[in-house]
Amino acid sequence: MANALDPHAAVATVATGETDGTLRTADGKPLARALARSQTRARRRAFLLVLPLLAFVLITFVVPIGQMLQRSFYNDGFSAHMPELSQWFADNPRGTEPDDAAWAALADDLTSAAEDRTIGIVGTRINYDVPGTRSLFTSTGRKAKRGLEPPYRETLLDLDDEWGDPRLWSAMREASTPFTTNFYLAATDRTRDESGKIVQVEERQRVYIMLFMRTFWLSLLITALTFVLGFPIAHLLATLPMRKSNLLMILVLLPFWTSLLVRTTSWMVLLQQQGVINDVLVWLGVIGNEQRLQMIYNQAGTIIAMTHILLPFMILPLYSVMRTINPSYVRAARSLGATSWTAFRRVYFPQTLPGLGAGALLVFILAVGYYITPALVGGSSGQLISNLIALHMTDTLNWSMAAALAALLLGSVLILYWLYDRMVGIDNLKLG
Amino acid sequence: MKRLLVLSTALAGIAMTASAKEVNVVSWGGAYEKSQVEAYNKPFTEATGITVNMIAADNPATPLKAQVEAKNITADVFDIEVSDAIRLCDEGALVEINPDDLPASPDGTPAADDFLDGALQDCAVANIFWGTVIAYDETKFADAAPSSAADFFDLETYPGKRGLPKNPKRTLYLALIADGASADEIYDLLGSDEGVNRAFDKLDTIKDSVVWWEAGAQPVQLLADGEVAMATGYNGRFFDAMVAEGKPFKIIWDGQYMDMDMFAIPKDSPNPEEAMEYLKFATDTQRLADQAKWIAYGPARKSSAQLVGLYQDGKTEMAPHMPTSEDALKNAVMDDPEFWADHDAELTERFNSWLASN
Numbered sequence: 001m002a003n004a005l006d007p008h009a010a011v012a013t014v015a016t017g018e019t020d021g022t023l024r025t026a027d028g029k030p031l032a033r034a035l036a037r038s039q040t041r042a043r044r045r046a047f048l049l050v051l052p053l054l055a056f057v058l059i060t061f062v063v064p065i066g067q068m069l070q071r072s073f074y075n076d077g078f079s080a081h082m083p084e085l086s087q088w089f090a091d092n093p094r095g096t097e098p099d100d101a102a103w104a105a106l107a108d109d110l111t112s113a114a115e116d117r118t119i120g121i122v123g124t125r126i127n128y129d130v131p132g133t134r135s136l137f138t139s140t141g142r143k144a145k146r147g148l149e150p151p152y153r154e155t156l157l158d159l160d161d162e163w164g165d166p167r168l169w170s171a172m173r174e175a176s177t178p179f180t181t182n183f184y185l186a187a188t189d190r191t192r193d194e195s196g197k198i199v200q201v202e203e204r205q206r207v208y209i210m211l212f213m214r215t216f217w218l219s220l221l222i223t224a225l226t227f228v229l230g231f232p233i234a235h236l237l238a239t240l241p242m243r244k245s246n247l248l249m250i251l252v253l254l255p256f257w258t259s260l261l262v263r264t265t266s267w268m269v270l271l272q273q274q275g276v277i278n279d280v281l282v283w284l285g286v287i288g289n290e291q292r293l294q295m296i297y298n299q300a301g302t303i304i305a306m307t308h309i310l311l312p313f314m315i316l317p318l319y320s321v322m323r324t325i326n327p328s329y330v331r332a333a334r335s336l337g338a339t340s341w342t343a344f345r346r347v348y349f350p351q352t353l354p355g356l357g358a359g360a361l362l363v364f365i366l367a368v369g370y371y372i373t374p375a376l377v378g379g380s381s382g383q384l385i386s387n388l389i390a391l392h393m394t395d396t397l398n399w400s401m402a403a404a405l406a407a408l409l410l411g412s413v414l415i416l417y418w419l420y421d422r423m424v425g426i427d428n429l430k431l432g
Numbered sequence: 433m434k435r436l437l438v439l440s441t442a443l444a445g446i447a448m449t450a451s452a453k454e455v456n457v458v459s460w461g462g463a464y465e466k467s468q469v470e471a472y473n474k475p476f477t478e479a480t481g482i483t484v485n486m487i488a489a490d491n492p493a494t495p496l497k498a499q500v501e502a503k504n505i506t507a508d509v510f511d512i513e514v515s516d517a518i519r520l521c522d523e524g525a526l527v528e529i530n531p532d533d534l535p536a537s538p539d540g541t542p543a544a545d546d547f548l549d550g551a552l553q554d555c556a557v558a559n560i561f562w563g564t565v566i567a568y569d570e571t572k573f574a575d576a577a578p579s580s581a582a583d584f585f586d587l588e589t590y591p592g593k594r595g596l597p598k599n600p601k602r603t604l605y606l607a608l609i610a611d612g613a614s615a616d617e618i619y620d621l622l623g624s625d626e627g628v629n630r631a632f633d634k635l636d637t638i639k640d641s642v643v644w645w646e647a648g649a650q651p652v653q654l655l656a657d658g659e660v661a662m663a664t665g666y667n668g669r670f671f672d673a674m675v676a677e678g679k680p681f682k683i684i685w686d687g688q689y690m691d692m693d694m695f696a697i698p699k700d701s702p703n704p705e706e707a708m709e710y711l712k713f714a715t716d717t718q719r720l721a722d723q724a725k726w727i728a729y730g731p732a733r734k735s736s737a738q739l740v741g742l743y744q745d746g747k748t749e750m751a752p753h754m755p756t757s758e759d760a761l762k763n764a765v766m767d768d769p770e771f772w773a774d775h776d777a778e779l780t781e782r783f784n785s786w787l788a789s790n
Contacts, residue, residue: 120522131778132623135770138522205778207785214788273593274658297643380598380644380787388784394494395599396777397516399501 065410072183072403077125078175081118082109089176094196098169103152106163111148114141128398129171129182129191136162166194183404208388208405212412215385218302219367223314225307226363227356230314234355237315238322256312264373267305271296271377297379305373310366314359321355358429361420365413385409453482455706456507458495460693461488462649463672467726468511468559472714475722479713482706490647493520496698500525505698508707514553515769515776517694521555527697527704528555535716537735546717548756550766551732556694557715558732560723563755563764564602564691566684567670568662569655581610581687581763584662585638592661595654598644600783601772602689605765606664607634609687615765622771628779632786644787655681671728671753675743688764690755692732730756 023031079086084105092102113119123137140159148155156163174182174192185191185198189206193199200206233252237245255263270276278292287293295301325348333343371386378384385405392402420426457473459465465486473484487507489495493516499505500520512520520526531552534543544552551558566584570577578590584606596603605618611634613621621627643660645651651665652673667688673679695714697707713719720731721739728750731737740750751757755764 117522117524120519120524123522124519127774128777132774135774138770138773205781205785207781207788210785210788272657272659375646380642383788391780391784394491396780397493397497398777 068403072407076178077121079178081113081122085109086176089173107148107152111144114145183400187404211385222367223364226314234315234318299382301377302374302382310363313362317358318355325351455710456485457509458487458492458507459511467723471722476713505701508701508703514692515772517556518769526555556696558692558694560729562729563667564689565667567681570680572661585610595651595660595663600779604631607631619771668728685760686763691767728753730754
């Protein structure tokens with residue numbers, strides 16, 4: 001019996017030669033269209049099934065990241081509250097000396113911003129680019145509320161001669177459009193001079209590039225350390241009989257399930273100068289009471305604590321891959337005359353690469369964004385870029401700056417991920 | 433039937449709480465929050481029937497700014513530092529407060545004259561003065577005890593690690609004081625390149641011996657662990673460790689850095705009237721004096737000073753432990769919020785750069 005759902009039906013119609021050569025189903029519809037329709041239906045159903053997850057990812061992940069990125073280059077603190085002066089900047093090209101119209105626009109905008117109580121927003125925005133000018137805006141604003149007399153240039157310069165500073169005018173021009181790259185410049189230790197040219201900031205103000213480098217270097221180091229420490233453990237776990245390996249596995253998992261904060265503070269107890277390790281060393285007579293080792297509140301503290309905390313992220317993917325490696329390969333290599341080192345190097349190790357890749361990627365990306373551990377045990381030399389992002393979020397409340405730093409961090413992680421994909425191939429990743 | 437009864441009672445309960453008056457206060461948590469609950473909230477609820485919900489934050493200015501940016505204000509009163517109060521006021525985020533609306537002192541002095549200098553801002557009213565002070569472990573310096581900011585930087589006479597906060601605001605001034613600058617020229621110096629260099633040069637002399645802290649609980653912990661011999665920290669926290677926990681700490685008032693905490697009400701808060709009522713109640717003479725019973729922070733009103741009595745243990749006289757006491761004020765630097773609003777970003781960057789370079 002031919003049936004519309006019977007996949008052979010179409011072929012059957014062709015065989016009877018009733019049509020113009022296109023494949024048709026039993027009820028005479030072209031097969032391609034019927035197939036497309038049924039596939040669309042299946043796709044739609046699949047889409048509906050993942051819709052909740054998609055919405056969740058969009059709302060909690062994509063939208064916030066998008067807003068963060070927007071904040072890093074969009075700041076209308078000046079342009080929205082100083083409309084007339086912004087208009088003057090738009091009408092007159094860079095290099096035009098501020099004329100009477102510009103000064104009048106400035107005076108007008110200052111007065112209305114002071115009356116609307118938005119002068120603080122304006123001052124804060126310019127203060128990011130020219131430090132020390134916030135109070136220039138707020139104090140002039142207070143006086144402007146009592147009224148400013150023309151000629152405005154002289155009046156404003158009388159109030160404070162800093163109004164004549166070309167660097168201030170250059171910064172106001174930069175801020176007169178809401179879109180700005182200044183936060184990215186600042187995040188890479190750069191600024192604009194009076195003529196708007198991009199220059200490096202003074203050497204003693206440079207901090208971000210160095211911190212980015214340090215973050216990447218420490219993350220690489222920690223990844224390498226977790227590999228060196230984790231590889232033998234994973235191998236042991238994978239080769240021991242199940243009963244023993246399960247017991248050992250608990251020793252890996254138990255700290256993994258323990259709160260990050262607890263583990264970090266435990267390291268503080270162990271490592272500090274009056275801590276357990278120093279006490280034991282003094283008791284054993286290895287070091288004198290006066291030569292207690294400084295193992296915490298510096299880079300060493302960050303490296304030790306982060307390596308320990310991230311170790312399970314290396315061990316678990318390695319272990320899951322190693323379990324699946326057939327031991328007879330190595331035995332075969334040995335029987336063919338390979339030394340144990342050659343057998344390891346040429347037969348066993350290459351098969352662990354998917355696990356190693358996954359572990360390294362996990363550890364590195366987690367390490368790059370680490371915050372609590374370096375904040376608590378890092379001291380001054382163990383700080384990472386995340387600590388400065390947090391500083392701008394909670395202390396200086398310069399969210400645009402925090403967003404620019406975070407965007408740079410995100411961008412560089414994506415580039416590394418892309419490089420990894422090019423060199424190792426993301427298909428070779430095995431997480432478990 | 434029974435279920436219906438339970439349900440309707442529950443609904444009635446919800447309706448009740450919804451209509452009951454309340455005010456949401458964001459403060460700093462810990463012993464400070466407890467002092468506010470005891471001194472302000474309990475009598476306020478008793479007097480007015482308005483419930484007070486306390487919400488703790490690391491720095492209430494952060495959620496305040498976040499709520500203003502998101503245009504979704506969920507709390508009514510925020511306890512913030514002066515510089516944040518001024519900044520947010522200039523940005524139009526806070527309700528302006530008329531000093532004439534605030535209660536006068538018991539002897540009739542209007543609020544405008546009763547509050548200490550700087551304690552009344554356009555949009556905020558201070559409740560306490562608090563100090564960042566040096567404290568040391570007595571047992572570490574049995575022979576000769578340190579007594580000044582200069583001693584803090586003297587590693588030879590007073591060996592041991594030092595605990596300092598990881599920000600320029602509460603470190604640079606101390607370096608200048610220790611270097612011989614007087615308290616009233618601090619901001620002139622910090623406003624000039626030479627002054628800032630001088631401060632960093634002085635900090636350089638102890639940089640290798642400093643343990644940097646970020647949260648207020650840390651310096652106390654560092655001292656208690658013996659990790660540092662001397663540290664600067666908040667006077668209330670040190671007081672707590674000394675009096676409540678009996679730690680052998682001593683406070684040095686020389687080179688105190690004094691700050692205020694203020695109540696502010698954001699625009700468009702859900703309960704503006706209750707918020708204003710709470711703010712007035714909490715900053716009257718008696719309430720501010722009562723708070724000192726629970727924590728060693730100085731009341732922001734002159735008239736409260738005479739009313740300050742004993743600590744909650746019933747035997748410790750509070751007056752000498754106040755950052756506003758005569759001894760404590762001898763060489764104190766008062767926070768200059770305008771200066772920090774202008775120079776915070778610049779000096780923080782310089783400070784971080786200095787910290788990170790070895």
